[in-house]
Amino acid sequence: MTRSNTNQNSPLTIGVDIGGTKITVLLMNRNARIIDAATRSTDTNASPEKVVQDVAASIRNTFPNYEDTVSSAGLGVAGTIDRKRGIVQSAPNLGWNDVPLASRLSAKLQLPVHIANDVDAATYGEWKHGAGQGVDDLIGIFLGTGIGTGVITGGRLLESENGSAAELGHVPVIHEGRSCTCGYRGCVEAYAGGWALGEIARERVREHPENGRTMVDIAGSVDQITARTVSEALEQGDDLARELVQESGKILGTWATGMVNAFHPKQIVIGGSVGEGIPVLGTILEEELRKGAFDEFATTVDVVESRLGNQAVAVGAAALSLFTRQSTS
Amino acid sequence: MTRSNTNQNSPLTIGVDIGGTKITVLLMNRNARIIDAATRSTDTNASPEKVVQDVAASIRNTFPNYEDTVSSAGLGVAGTIDRKRGIVQSAPNLGWNDVPLASRLSAKLQLPVHIANDVDAATYGEWKHGAGQGVDDLIGIFLGTGIGTGVITGGRLLESENGSAAELGHVPVIHEGRSCTCGYRGCVEAYAGGWALGEIARERVREHPENGRTMVDIAGSVDQITARTVSEALEQGDDLARELVQESGKILGTWATGMVNAFHPKQIVIGGSVGEGIPVLGTILEEELRKGAFDEFATTVDVVESRLGNQAVAVGAAALSLFTRQSTS
Numbered sequence: 001m002t003r004s005n006t007n008q009n010s011p012l013t014i015g016v017d018i019g020g021t022k023i024t025v026l027l028m029n030r031n032a033r034i035i036d037a038a039t040r041s042t043d044t045n046a047s048p049e050k051v052v053q054d055v056a057a058s059i060r061n062t063f064p065n066y067e068d069t070v071s072s073a074g075l076g077v078a079g080t081i082d083r084k085r086g087i088v089q090s091a092p093n094l095g096w097n098d099v100p101l102a103s104r105l106s107a108k109l110q111l112p113v114h115i116a117n118d119v120d121a122a123t124y125g126e127w128k129h130g131a132g133q134g135v136d137d138l139i140g141i142f143l144g145t146g147i148g149t150g151v152i153t154g155g156r157l158l159e160s161e162n163g164s165a166a167e168l169g170h171v172p173v174i175h176e177g178r179s180c181t182c183g184y185r186g187c188v189e190a191y192a193g194g195w196a197l198g199e200i201a202r203e204r205v206r207e208h209p210e211n212g213r214t215m216v217d218i219a220g221s222v223d224q225i226t227a228r229t230v231s232e233a234l235e236q237g238d239d240l241a242r243e244l245v246q247e248s249g250k251i252l253g254t255w256a257t258g259m260v261n262a263f264h265p266k267q268i269v270i271g272g273s274v275g276e277g278i279p280v281l282g283t284i285l286e287e288e289l290r291k292g293a294f295d296e297f298a299t300t301v302d303v304v305e306s307r308l309g310n311q312a313v314a315v316g317a318a319a320l321s322l323f324t325r326q327s328t329s
Numbered sequence: 330m331t332r333s334n335t336n337q338n339s340p341l342t343i344g345v346d347i348g349g350t351k352i353t354v355l356l357m358n359r360n361a362r363i364i365d366a367a368t369r370s371t372d373t374n375a376s377p378e379k380v381v382q383d384v385a386a387s388i389r390n391t392f393p394n395y396e397d398t399v400s401s402a403g404l405g406v407a408g409t410i411d412r413k414r415g416i417v418q419s420a421p422n423l424g425w426n427d428v429p430l431a432s433r434l435s436a437k438l439q440l441p442v443h444i445a446n447d448v449d450a451a452t453y454g455e456w457k458h459g460a461g462q463g464v465d466d467l468i469g470i471f472l473g474t475g476i477g478t479g480v481i482t483g484g485r486l487l488e489s490e491n492g493s494a495a496e497l498g499h500v501p502v503i504h505e506g507r508s509c510t511c512g513y514r515g516c517v518e519a520y521a522g523g524w525a526l527g528e529i530a531r532e533r534v535r536e537h538p539e540n541g542r543t544m545v546d547i548a549g550s551v552d553q554i555t556a557r558t559v560s561e562a563l564e565q566g567d568d569l570a571r572e573l574v575q576e577s578g579k580i581l582g583t584w585a586t587g588m589v590n591a592f593h594p595k596q597i598v599i600g601g602s603v604g605e606g607i608p609v610l611g612t613i614l615e616e617e618l619r620k621g622a623f624d625e626f627a628t629t630v631d632v633v634e635s636r637l638g639n640q641a642v643a644v645g646a647a648a649l650s651l652f653t654r655q656s657t658s
Contacts (some may be wrong), residue, residue: 012399080625137490143656158482160593160626161466167623169588175502175580184586184621257513260501262591264489292513294496296418298491318478 014066014073014111015318016055017118017311018042020093021191025058026314027070028323031052032129035312036060042222048088048099056108074321076121076313077101078148083163083324086115092160114321115131117165118313122306123150124157128323135267139168142272142306143252143281145194145227146181169193173255175248188255192248192281194227194274201225201244216236228300231277249281253288260293260301271306279305343395343440344647345384346447346640348420349373352380354387355643356399361458363640367391377417377428385437401441401620403650405450405642406430407477410490410655415444419452443650446494449640451635452479454645455598457652459636464596468497468588471601471635472581472610474523474556475510480592498522502584517584521577521610523603530554530573543567560606566597578610582617589622589630600635608634622632 012035019042026207038061042054059066059073079091086102090095102267106113116124125141136155144146147169151158158166169189170182177186181195190196202225205212209222214236216222217227233241256268270282281286286303293301308315341364349372355366367390371383381526388395388402393610408420415421415431445453450470461467471477476498480487487495499511500520510524511586519525531554534541538551543565546550548558562570570645587596599611617630622630637644 005443067353080623153482154485155488156483158483158592161595164593164625166592167590170590170623171500172583172621173501173504175583182590182623186583187587254504254515256503258516259591261496261499261511263487263495266490292501294499294511296493318444 010069011319012070013322014059014070015314015316015321016075017313018051018055018061018075018077018094019118021106021292023054023060023309024057024314026293026318027063027066028315028318032122032125032315032319033214034315036062037311037314038211046090048101048104052104052108053096053100055105059109067110070111070329072321073105073109074121074317074319075101075105075113075115076118076317077115078118080164081115081117081120083116083120083159085162086105086113088115102175112321114317114324116163116317116320117150118317119318120157120159120165121152121314121316122148122271122308122312123152123269123316124320125190125308125312125314126271126306127152128319129315130312131269131304132267135302137263137265138267138269139263139265140269140271141256141275141305143192143194143270143275144272145274147189147193148215148272148283151265153263153265168255170261170329171255171258173251173258188251191251195230197244197248197274198226200248201230201240204240204244208240211240215240225276228277231274234278234280245278245280246284249284250288252281252285253292256285256289257292260289260297264297265301267302267304269304269306271309271312275306276309286304337399339400341399342647342651343388343392343399344578344643344645344650345388345402345404345422346450346642346646347380347384347404347406348447349407352383352387353640354384354391354645355640355647356395357644357647361644361648362642364512365391366643368564373497375581377425377430377433378416380423381437382434383429384434388438396439399440401443401452401647401650402434402438403646403648404430404434404442404444405447406444407447407647409493409555410444410446410449412445412449412488414491415442417444434489441644441650443653445492445646445649446479447646448477448493449479449488450485450643450645450649451477451600451637451641452598452645453649454637454641454643455600455635457648458644459632459641460598461596464631466592466594467596467598468592469635470497470585471599472521472599472604473601474521474603476522477519477601480594482592482594497584497588500584500587502580515530517580520580521583521584522535526559526573526577527555528604529577530556530559530569531619533569533573537561537569538568544570549629557606558602560603563607563609574607575613578613579617581610581614582621585614585618589618589626593626596631596632596633598635600638600641605638
């Protein structure tokens with residue numbers, strides 16, 4: 001049920017990013033000018049009821065008069081979202097399945113609520129209000145623990161019939177390659193997602209401890225090496241870190257070459273914590289795709305950094321709530 | 330310039346498939362009932378003028394009264410097409426670059442003429458009038474000498490801003506793998522396109538002549554082994570042929586897994602001469618993607634054979650000429 005609301009023409013909307021460890025809420029106008037924002041911690045593995053309460057409390061505390069001024073709220077959630085019906089089908093980070101989040105929050109907030117996959121929201125945000133304004137064919141690549149992607153094609157968010165996101169991170173680049181969290185093998189995420197970069201680094205350090213001294217010093221032990229360790233070792237000029245990043249970057253480039261041939265984007269927007277922490281990954285990706293993809297696309301695609309940074313999900317979710325109808329029955 | 334024409338509401342349209350060695354023309358009504366069709370040979374490497382003449386002659390000979398009854402003509406051409414402007418940007422099979430084919434034919438035929446990439450046309454044909462009717466998210470896979478693909482997403486043909494096709498055949502499946510005709514490495518076409526299947530077979534027979542006797546017998550010599558040889562050897566129960574087809578099929582399956590994760594199609598339509606000659610390739614592809622892709626898509630996607638067969642390009646091109654505006658200035 002979509003809540004009736006008397007502020008439908010209000011220029012203000014709320015964007016929410018529900019992560020595994022924190023909730024970000026922001027209030028913005030139709031030009032995506034952010035009027036106020038706040039972040040609070042949440043439990044990983046919180047129940048849907050708890051998260052609904054936390055989100056509502058965050059909004060009430062941060063924007064006490066929201067009911068008088070806000071026309072809608074949009075939420076981005078990591079997981080498989082049935083965007084048409086406002087249901088979180090599965091959110092492994094939160095441990096949820098089939099949660100009708102939009103209707104529950106809508107009842108609590110007395111506002112129309114729209115939910116979307118977080119990476120779709122971030123891509124939409126970059127398109128409408130960030131690096132991709134005016135570009136109707138773009139791919140958003142968010143290199144974090146995993147590799148999240150969103151695709152705008154022909155001025156439209158690419159999604160399945162029920163609104164699931166384009167999972168380009170689970171396109172294989174090495175037939176019968178490394179095991180991926182999705183259950184398949186050889187996905188690009190299994191070579192260049194943050195978890196994979198850490199896993200590969202730990203393997204390599206165990207094989208050749210003499211090359212891993214810098215990383216072990218940084219992390220404390222081999223077992224504690226993560227993508228962040230690789231990033232820090234790279235900054236210290238460590239050879240193994242450079243080698244690992246080169247390898248992952250080239251695989252990202254092979255993958256991006258295929259994605260450019262498939263989608264012919266005019267722009268690729270790169271963001272995410274690993275993308276920002278190890279920016280050379282984006283540089284290598286770009287070098288590779290310019291060599292690899294069909295000339296007419298390799299020479300015309302722009303590769304740019306995310307402009308909205310860690311607010312991309314909330315901004316995009318807010319924008320989606322303005323531009324998209326969603327039934328929350 | 331779009332030709333003025335008094336038959337705009339006529340139910341009849343002409344579809345043309347310009348291949349490297351032959352031209353197919355057909356006359357169909359709006360339900361894609363084919364009233365008449367003809368095929369004539371053409372030169373490979375014919376000049377654009379010669380092909381325009383040949384197409385016009387084919388149409389005049391086959392449908393003498395077309396000017397009184399036909400509302401438009403659509404052509405499918407193998408190559409990079411600027412569909413919006415009706416220009417063949419490059420057609421390697423024909424040796425063409427930047428040929429304003431739509432306007433030239435339009436002037437010759439005194440009809441509105443629309444041109445499209447042949448595989449996009451075939452995919453559109455299968456969607457509107459073939460195996461994919463009513464399915465708004467599908468991928469057409471045409472396994473021939475190369476691997477041609479077309480994508481319908483959200484009830485719309487996926488194409489670049491100027492109308493170029495989705496080149497999923499040039500998505501790499503093996504990082505730093507076999508050299509491809511596109512200049513890059515590891516593309517799925519370099520493992521499962523007809524040319525690659527022949528190339529790999531020749532390599533394998535040279536390495537192990539004792540396993541290649543059946544294929545050499547069929548082809549006459551190692552150098553003459555092609556994908557067709559593999560197909561014939563497979564029918565004779567040859568072990569090497571079975572091994573090669575298994576390998577290519579599994580690589581196709583890895584690739585298809587990625588494409589299902591990326592596009593979430595409801596249907597995959599498989600056609601093309603190699604797809605029809607070695608149908609087990611489609612079977613293996615389907616087995617692999619059902620194991621590999623995200624459950625919610627792997628279990629719901631239909632994998633079906635092309636219904637329009639070798640008329641798909643002409644039927645789709647005709648349908649595109651009815652449903653799409655194209656300026657042919």
